[in-house]
Amino acid sequence: MSRQRKAPSTLTKALIISLIAFPAGVMAQSSSVVMISQKKRTYAPGAVTIKPGDTLRVINxxxxxxxxxxxxxxxxxxxxxxxxxxxxxxxxxxPGRYEVRCAIHPKMKLDVTVTP
Ligand SMILES: [Cu+2]
Known part of the structure; x- marks a missing residue:
């Protein structure tokens, strides 16, 4: 019996693994939402650098x-x-470089760089 009590239970092992893995997992999976404004026939900002998985939220x-x-x-x-x-x-x-344009206003351009 005493030998059984000393061995960590499966649940305890899972908790330990979760505590170690959780911060790294959050960092690897974090993604951002970046606001982009369409104002006075321009994109503001006009250039943005983001990470793979990030989202641009464009608002008119x-x-x-x-x-x-x-x-x-x-x-x-x-x-x-x-x-x-x-x-x-x-x-x-x-990853790569992209252009977001506006079909109504040909001069509107947003440069997007997605870094690896
Ligand atoms: Cu436009």
């Missing part, structure tokens, strides 16, 4: 229609028309 802060699209090999995204106050989330999974 103008009183007229905008749009947001990405057309690259790694990612194709089309927001459709975005009215005042509307948001769209664009998640970037693959």
């Amino acid at each position: 802060d103008d009183i007229f229609l905008h749009h947001a699209f990405v057309d690259s090999e790694a990612l194709r995204f089309d927001s459709g028309s975005m009215e005042e106050g509307e948001t769209r989330d664009i998640q970037f999974d693959a």
